[in-house]
Amino acid sequence: xxxxxxxxxxxxxxxxxxxxxxxxxxxxxxxxxxxxxxxxxxxxxxxxxxxxxxxxxxxxxxxxxxxxxxxxxxxxxxxxxxxxxxxxxxxxxxxxxxxxxxxxxxxxxxxxxxxxxxxxxxxxxxxxxxxxxxxxxxxxxxxxxxxxxxxxxxxxxxxxxxxxxxxxxxxxxxxxxxxxxxxxxxxxxxxxxxxxxxxxxxxxxxxxxxxxxxxxxxxxxxxxxxxxxxxxxxxxxxxxxxxxxxxxxxxxxxxxxxxxxxxxxxxxxxxxxxxxxxxxxxxxxxxxxxxxxxxxxxxxxxxxxxxxxxxxxxxxxxxxxxxxxxxxxxxxxxxxxxxxxxxxxxxxxxxxxxxxxxxxxxxxxxxxxxxxxxxxxxxxxxxxxxxxxxxxxxxxxxxxxxxxxxxxxxxxxxxxxxxxxxxxxxxxxxxxxxxxxxxxxxxxxxxxxxxxxxxxxxxxxxxxxxxxxxxxxxxxxxxxxxxxxxxxxxxxxx
Ligand code: NAD
Numbered sequence: 254x255x256x257x258x259x260x261x262x263x264x265x266x267x268x269x270x271x272x273x274x275x276x277x278x279x280x281x282x283x284x285x286x287x288x289x290x291x292x293x294x295x296x297x298x299x300x301x302x303x304x305x306x307x308x309x310x311x312x313x314x315x316x317x318x319x320x321x322x323x324x325x326x327x328x329x330x331x332x333x334x335x336x337x338x339x340x341x342x343x344x345x346x347x348x349x350x351x352x353x354x355x356x357x358x359x360x361x362x363x364x365x366x367x368x369x370x371x372x373x374x375x376x377x378x379x380x381x382x383x384x385x386x387x388x389x390x391x392x393x394x395x396x397x398x399x400x401x402x403x404x405x406x407x408x409x410x411x412x413x414x415x416x417x418x419x420x421x422x423x424x425x426x427x428x429x430x431x432x433x434x435x436x437x438x439x440x441x442x443x444x445x446x447x448x449x450x451x452x453x454x455x456x457x458x459x460x461x462x463x464x465x466x467x468x469x470x471x472x473x474x475x476x477x478x479x480x481x482x483x484x485x486x487x488x489x490x491x492x493x494x495x496x497x498x499x500x501x502x503x504x505x506x507x508x509x510x511x512x513x514x515x516x517x518x519x520x521x522x523x524x525x526x527x528x529x530x531x532x533x534x535x536x537x538x539x540x541x542x543x544x545x546x547x548x549x550x551x552x553x554x555x556x557x558x559x560x561x562x563x564x565x566x567x568x569x570x571x572x573x574x575x576x577x578x579x580x581x582x583x584x585x586x587x588x589x590x591x592x593x594x595x596x597x598x599x600x601x602x603x604x605x606x607x608x609x610x611x612x613x614x615x616x617x618x619x620x621x622x623x624x625x626x627x628x629x630x631x632x633x634x635x636x637x638x639x640x641x642x643x644x645x646x647x648x649x650x651x652x653x654x655x656x657x658x659x660x661x662x663x664x665x666x667x668x669x670x671x672x673x674x675x676x677x678x679x680x681x682x683x684x685x686x687x688x689x690x691x692x693x694x695x696x697x698x699x700x701x702x703x704x705x706x707x708x709x710x711x712x713x714x715x716x717x718x719x720x721x722x723x724x725x726x727x728x729x730x731x732x733x734x735x736x737x738x739x740x741x742x743x744x745x746x747x
Pocket of ligand 1: 441516
């Protein structure tokens with residue numbers, strides 16, 4: 254195990270012990286290759302981690318299959334619960350270390366790593382731990398027969414996760430899979446492998462049997478594709494871009510028709526009526542797009558403001574936006590850190606240029622900050638039209654477009670002018686209007702007078718091209734269970 258440990262000292266002098274091996278069968282092992290993970294605030298290489306390809310994916314799947322057949326399928330729900338709660342406890346114990354690992358690897362502000370990411374994974378584990386002994390079918394009495402359903406685990410499942418919330422996403426995949434009695438292989442993003450590997454050390458310490466959880470890192474087109482095509486993987490949960498989501502679905506269709514759930518991109522509308530509490534709406538709208546550097550699938554990236562308050566809104570929103578502290582994510586006061594990579598930064602700058610070319614007004618921001626670290630100003634476009642690329646496409650950065658609407662009909666029409674349907678928000682003090690609009694919006698989540706409020710007990714997922722299936726809440730369990738009908742003949746003749 255020690256072979257793969259690298260020490261890293263933060264700017265505060267904190268020494269982090271980074272695990273860099275692939276976690277297969279409760280051991281840290283070598284990959285086919287290595288890949289460098291970079292601190293996006295400094296552009297320096299943090300360390301090299303082992304990268305899996307087909308051979309290591311096979312080893313992880315074999316370990317998982319063996320663990321399922323020999324141990325996990327015979328483990329009681331109470332024991333699964335105990336292990337999940339133990340893991341949550343160890344995450345709490347090492348919370349500070351995990352938060353720092355996330356901040357150096359992902360670039361998110363340390364305060365947010367603590368409360369959103371580290372607390373997030375522990376909460377999801379605890380929530381689903383409560384379900385292990387509450388999974389059961391139904392009985393159906395019919396004359397002469399007794400029928401009942403069994404809700405059974407699938408066996409070997411896999412999760413492929415993105416870089417924007419590495420720990421949260423790990424929790425969303427791990428917890429429901431384990432609660433329902435499945436074994437699991439997680440592939441982390443090649444950009445943020447470190448926090449999940451730290452969790453791997455805690456999985457081992459918690460006492461999970463070897464092979465029940467395997468965590469590998471590696472490139473998407475190699476390790477990810479090998480998992481998506483693997484004939485022994487019965488279910489895959491993917492979170493990432495819509496384009497890669499299509500590839501996952503295709504890989505499943507071309508191989509063993511594994512069950513697929515997809516949590517994909519978004520371009521969520523945030524509709525602000527003239528009867529809203531404006532100051533509160535501004536704060537939520539700001540958080541809704543600029544939190545986590547705008548790298549949030551359900552960010553309120555299209556703001557639509559009713560015409561009577563439009564001018565006041567944009568002025569106040571700009572003022573509020575300019576107060577957000579941008580810079581070193583290791584500082585306690587920082588709100589906005591760097592984007593994840595040079596590639597993402599270039600993409601965002603490309604959209605800023607494109608927006609100006611298409612005739613939108615660059616109302617605030619738009620410039621890179623400094624020449625080390627992938628920092629860019631929070632950016633506001635006004636005078637936008639639905640045809641513009643910056644209105645249609647997911648930028649996945651701190652860029653918001655603001656448009657105007659007349660009335661409810663107009664707001665709904667604008668909201669629906671993209672192919673996505675992940676989330677939407679409505680700000681109004683009129684409760685019947687809120688309910689009316691919520692029922693019409695084509696979105697997996699509608700927030701009223703708030704934004705980005707995700708809880709582990711309520712389902713999350715996309716309408717339209719934002720995904721297939723739901724994660725979190727009781728709905729999230731269904732993805733990991735198959736329903737078997739048993740029919741017992743009591744007295745019927747053939
Ligand atoms: P991405 O699609 O590029 O990568 C996601 C994961 O897929 C990574 O682990 C990557 O290595 C892997 N991958 C890439 N190519 C693959 C392939 N051919 N086969 C199998 N796996 C492959 O996404 P990203 O850039 O890491 O994350 C940003 C995207 O994720 C955004 O579009 C965002 O909206 C989306 N996202 C969605 C949610 C949600 O819950 N709906 C949450 C977070 C992020």
